[in-house]
Amino acid sequence: MEYFDSSRLNALVLLVLFCVFVLAFIQRARSGGNLFIRRIAGLNAIEEAVGRATELGKKVLYVPGIMSIDENQTIASLAVLSHVAGLTARYGAELDVPNKDPLTFASARETVKEAYLHAGRPDLYSDTMVHYVTYDQFAYTAAVSGTMVREKPAANFLIGSFYAESLLLAETGQASGAIQIAGTAEVAQLPFFVCACDYTLIGEELYAAGAYLSREPAMLGSIKGQDWTKAAVALVIVLGAIFESIHIFPGLKSWIGIN
Amino acid sequence: MFLKVRLPILLTFFAGLIPIVAFFFKDGTPYVKTLSSSLEQDMVIVSGFALLLGVVNVVQGNVRKIERREKGWFYAIVLLAGMAFMGLFGAAGAMRLFGLPGIGMMADGRPTPFQWGSLYLFTPLQATMFALLAFYIASAAFRAFRIRNVEATILLVAAVFVMLGRIPIGEPLFGPITEWMMQVPNGAAQRGIIIGAALGAASLSLRVILGIERSYLGLDKSE
Numbered sequence: 001m002e003y004f005d006s007s008r009l010n011a012l013v014l015l016v017l018f019c020v021f022v023l024a025f026i027q028r029a030r031s032g033g034n035l036f037i038r039r040i041a042g043l044n045a046i047e048e049a050v051g052r053a054t055e056l057g058k059k060v061l062y063v064p065g066i067m068s069i070d071e072n073q074t075i076a077s078l079a080v081l082s083h084v085a086g087l088t089a090r091y092g093a094e095l096d097v098p099n100k101d102p103l104t105f106a107s108a109r110e111t112v113k114e115a116y117l118h119a120g121r122p123d124l125y126s127d128t129m130v131h132y133v134t135y136d137q138f139a140y141t142a143a144v145s146g147t148m149v150r151e152k153p154a155a156n157f158l159i160g161s162f163y164a165e166s167l168l169l170a171e172t173g174q175a176s177g178a179i180q181i182a183g184t185a186e187v188a189q190l191p192f193f194v195c196a197c198d199y200t201l202i203g204e205e206l207y208a209a210g211a212y213l214s215r216e217p218a219m220l221g222s223i224k225g226q227d228w229t230k231a232a233v234a235l236v237i238v239l240g241a242i243f244e245s246i247h248i249f250p251g252l253k254s255w256i257g258i259n
Numbered sequence: 260m261f262l263k264v265r266l267p268i269l270l271t272f273f274a275g276l277i278p279i280v281a282f283f284f285k286d287g288t289p290y291v292k293t294l295s296s297s298l299e300q301d302m303v304i305v306s307g308f309a310l311l312l313g314v315v316n317v318v319q320g321n322v323r324k325i326e327r328r329e330k331g332w333f334y335a336i337v338l339l340a341g342m343a344f345m346g347l348f349g350a351a352g353a354m355r356l357f358g359l360p361g362i363g364m365m366a367d368g369r370p371t372p373f374q375w376g377s378l379y380l381f382t383p384l385q386a387t388m389f390a391l392l393a394f395y396i397a398s399a400a401f402r403a404f405r406i407r408n409v410e411a412t413i414l415l416v417a418a419v420f421v422m423l424g425r426i427p428i429g430e431p432l433f434g435p436i437t438e439w440m441m442q443v444p445n446g447a448a449q450r451g452i453i454i455g456a457a458l459g460a461a462s463l464s465l466r467v468i469l470g471i472e473r474s475y476l477g478l479d480k481s482e
Contacts, residue, residue: 003288012283018458022465069475070302072460075467079474102309105316107475131320132313136381138388150331164392171395185456187449195399203452207459210472218471226462233454 017232022225029221037220042181042199043212046080046157049179050087053154059094060084061153063144063169065160065184066100066137069107072207073185077160078104078111079210080183084157085115089124097130098147100140105132141165145172152176158193159183159206170196183209268470274298275468317342341380348372 029035053060062084064077081097088095097112099105109130116125133143145168148156156173158166159182166182166189173180174196182193183201193200201209204226211219243249281288281295321335352362352373360366362373370378404415417440423429424437466472 003284003291005283005285008283015279018461019465022462026471068302068306072463075472075475076463079472082474099313102311102313103306105313106309110476111474128320128323132316134317135310135313136385138385142384142388146331146334164389167395167399168388168392171399185452185460187452187456190452192399195403203456204459207456207463210463210474211466214474216471219466222462222466222471226458230455230458233458 014229014233018225018229021228021232022222025225025228026218026221029217029224032217035217035220035224037208037212037223040201040205040208040212042183042201042205043080043209045179045181045199046084046213047087049155049157049181050084050091050093052179053088054091054093056154058154059096059151060088060155060157061144061147061173061178062095062097062157063160064097064099064104064108065158065162066140066165067104067161068101069103071161073161074101074104076207076209077183078107080157080159080213081108082111082115082210083213085112086119089116089119089121092121092124095129096147096151096153098133098140098144099130100133100135100137102132102135105130137163137165141168144169148172148176148178153178156180157182158197159201159209162186162189162193167192167196173197264476267476268473272468272470275464314342341376345373345376345381348376 025035050060062081064081065071065074067074069075069078085095087093095112097108099108109127112130113122113125116122133140147153148169149172153173153176156169156178158169158173158180162169162184163186166184166186170180170182170193180197181199181201182197183206184190184193185203185206187203190200190202208223208226211223277291277298278295281291284291286292318339321339323329324335325332325339348359348371349362351357352359352371355361359371362371364370364374400418404411404418406412406415420433421437421440424433424435463472467475
């Protein structure tokens with residue numbers, strides 16, 4: 001026990017509680033339990049956006065953010081990309097996925113290739129669909145903005161981790177007249193996406209996207225477990241505020257990590 | 260099946276579990292902390308190889324564009340020329356070839372070709388892109404603040420108070436209101452989003468570590 005960092009016991013308790021909730025709901029989902037997940041408008045609009053691009057004969061542009069594959073938002077984005085690629089394969093729409101990070105590029109290419117294979121249309125897949133642009137943030141922004149202006153895609157997906165380029169991309173896409181679906185967990189970028197895009201996946205909606213779109217019971221179970229953990233965290237916050245206000249358990253505030 | 264499905268999932272399981280375990284141990288704990296930090300270094304090495312793959316893809320894509328005279332093919336020439344210029348002088352400088360002292364400044368204060376390209380071409384282009392943000396913020400704000408419904412009106416009123424509170428002439432009167440709006444309603448909403456996003460990220464991580472979420476590997480549930 002001499003190596004254990006006791007100041008992180010609170011995080012360990014939350015982690016164990018979280019794992020118990022998630023695993024219990026995954027088990028329940030696998031045994032056939034009915035799990036309700038609320039409707040997410042941005043994810044329901046994906047098919048409409050791809051359908052619109054197909055009807056107009058224009059391309060679908062998918063931007064998976066600017067971060068690498070070690071970022072959770074990028075992994076969540078690739079789950080959405082898999083679904084979008086499946087739809088473009090089924091409808092025969094053109095897909096364009098420009099990448100900033102080389103590892104994301106490699107994963108995105110594999111994701112799209114497999115999606116076309118699963119959709120039964122490997123003949124429509126081309127390596128040029130998923131391509132690398134540059135490692136520089138603003139050079140990447142310039143390249144993607146240029147694509148939006150020159151080629152006028154009918155649907156833009158801006159899903160993943162974004163920073164200063166979020167509004168540059170979203171406003172250019174808005175000006176080009178594309179239907180835009182964005183999603184990020186970067187709190188500072190959310191207002192920009194809300195202003196300039198038709199639909200925005202806010203924070204946890206992005207992380208839930210893969211589960212929501214796949215409708216796989218085990219994945220949905222994890223979302224339910226996450227919701228129960230959130231309820232537990234909310235309860236702890238309320239109890240903490242009450243205890244702190246009436247000076248009961250004075251050490252509780254510092255133990256749960258509130259300064 | 261093993262190489263394509265099980266091995267990546269096993270690797271993900273251990274690569275995901277080690278940093279979590281390391282988080283609960285003190286600095287200097289043998290094996291666990293070392294293993295965790297070496298994983299981070301491995302990520303940089305893998306990224307380096309992947310970057311090479313990206314460079315090859317950029318060259319292939321742009322050469323194809325020039326060959327087929329696709330729309331905007333002239334820009335592909337500019338891109339390849341820029342990449343060759345910076346790549347060659349960057350490599351020559353780093354290896355101290357052709358009398359270059361490195362990739363920074365020369366002994367007489369003049370920039371090396373790589374530094375010249377960086378200072379006088381690349382940096383101004385980056386700054387131009389970033390500067391455009393001011394105009395985009397103005398156009399997005401104009402659209403967001405149009406009074407269309409009750410929510411947009413509340414947004415407009417709140418924005419006016421915050422903007423007035425952030426300029427010298429309005430700060431004495433509107434400063435405290437601005438601070439309250441930013442700290443209380445705005446802060447509460449942001450915390451709600453952050454807590455939800457943090458739990459969402461943790462849930463996704465658990466799905467990835469347990470091999471339930473596989474789409475990033477290009478796999479579906481049947482595999």
